[in-house]
Amino acid sequence: MPLTIAIDGPVGAGKSTISDEVAKRLNILHLDTGAMYRAVGLAALENGIDPMDEEKVCRMCEVGGANVDVRYQDGKQVTLLNGRDVSSAIRTQEAGGAASAVSRYVAVRSMLVRRQQEMAQQQPMLLDGRDIGTVVLPDATAKIFLTASPEVRARRRMLQLREKGDQTPFEEILAEVNARDLQDTTRKLTPLRQAEDAILVDASDLDFEETVQAILSIVEARHG
Numbered sequence: 269m270p271l272t273i274a275i276d277g278p279v280g281a282g283k284s285t286i287s288d289e290v291a292k293r294l295n296i297l298h299l300d301t302g303a304m305y306r307a308v309g310l311a312a313l314e315n316g317i318d319p320m321d322e323e324k325v326c327r328m329c330e331v332g333g334a335n336v337d338v339r340y341q342d343g344k345q346v347t348l349l350n351g352r353d354v355s356s357a358i359r360t361q362e363a364g365g366a367a368s369a370v371s372r373y374v375a376v377r378s379m380l381v382r383r384q385q386e387m388a389q390q391q392p393m394l395l396d397g398r399d400i401g402t403v404v405l406p407d408a409t410a411k412i413f414l415t416a417s418p419e420v421r422a423r424r425r426m427l428q429l430r431e432k433g434d435q436t437p438f439e440e441i442l443a444e445v446n447a448r449d450l451q452d453t454t455r456k457l458t459p460l461r462q463a464e465d466a467i468l469v470d471a472s473d474l475d476f477e478e479t480v481q482a483i484l485s486i487v488e489a490r491h492g
Contacts (some may be wrong), residue, residue, distance in 0.1 A: 269407075271296060271392040271491055274400035275483070277414035278460060279364070279448045280421030282471060282479065283396040286414065289480050291394040294487065297340060299387060301397035301404070302367065303347045304380050306358035307336045309366025311349055319369035326375040336380065338387070361429075361436070361444070368448055371398070372455045398452055401463035410490040411466035412483055418445050420472045 273290070277283050284300050291298035309319055311334035317324045328334055337348040347355050357363065370376050384395060384404050395404060401411035416424075422442035429436055452460040462468060467486050471479045 269409075270388070270390070272388050272405050272408040272410075273394040273487060274405045274408035274411045274463075274466070275394065275396040275414055276398055276400050276402070276412070276460070276462070276466065277396075278398075278421065278445075278452065279368075280425045280445055281414045281416050282424065282476075283414055286471075286476070286479055286483065287394050287396040289476075290483050290487070292343070293480070293484065294392075294394070296392040296394055298345065298394045298396070299338060299384065300345055300347075301380070301384055301395055301400065303345065303355070303358055304336050304338070304384070305367040305371045305376070305397075306363045307347050307349045307354055308334045308376055308380070309368075309370045310354055310358050310363045312370060313362060313366055319366035322373050325370050326373055329375055329379055334376075336383070361434075365444075365448075368451055372457050374457060377457065398460040399458040401466045402461060403458050406463075410487045411463050412469055412486055413462040413466045414469050414471060414479070414483070416470065416472040418442060418449065421445050 275283055275287050284302065287298050312319045312325050312328060315328060315333060317328060319325060335350050339346045339348060346353055347358060381404050387393065388395065388405060401408055419442065422438060422445045425445065426438050426441050469479065469482050474482065
């Protein structure tokens with residue numbers, strides 16, 4: 269079975285950027301599963317559908333209104349929605365909020381999980397998200413639960429938004445982080461939780477390189 273790495277954790281923990289670097293150093297593919305859910309959320313928004321309306325979102329998926337695919341170009345993931353590159357469009361706060369809503373729906377999750385599992389069976393891969401080690405890849409070679417305090421995660425998110433010219437106040441971002449944590453950990457369908465055999469990495473006091481090295485050490489111990 270190919271090397272598979274599952275990295276779970278709450279919003280703003282740095283899963284995507286950390287996973288990118290870990291996969292690069294291991295020379296394996298990184299599948300950002302959150303991007304796939306963001307694409308479905310974006311599809312709902314673009315179609316004038318309230319992401320909280322489960323019936324309409326699921327109907328949209330059933331009729332092919334949210335065909336999500338992933339391509340790799342120049343070592344990077346390109347997320348496609350109905351054949352269109354939405355890699356940048358899915359990185360807004362609105363798309364993130366929509367993703368958190370649609371990810372609770374059975375039809376959406378079943379559709380995307382099947383696609384993720386198919387890809388992981390074909391080649392060595394790192395997947396990150398909120399239920400990778402518990403649902404998508406329960407037999408992953410190495411499982412990591414990456415987290416940080418809400419304040420640290422909100423501060424990091426604020427810096428990302430500032431680089432894009434977004435001046436959303438820190439207090440508003442922190443409130444959103446706490447709301448997302450509550451929603452993700454209390455949802456009925458596959459809530460965010462640390463898998464029993466996952467190793468906790470708290471990056472509150474770690475810089476980027478220290479976090480990467482911590483995860484690489486875990487992978488080496490599990491895989492060699």
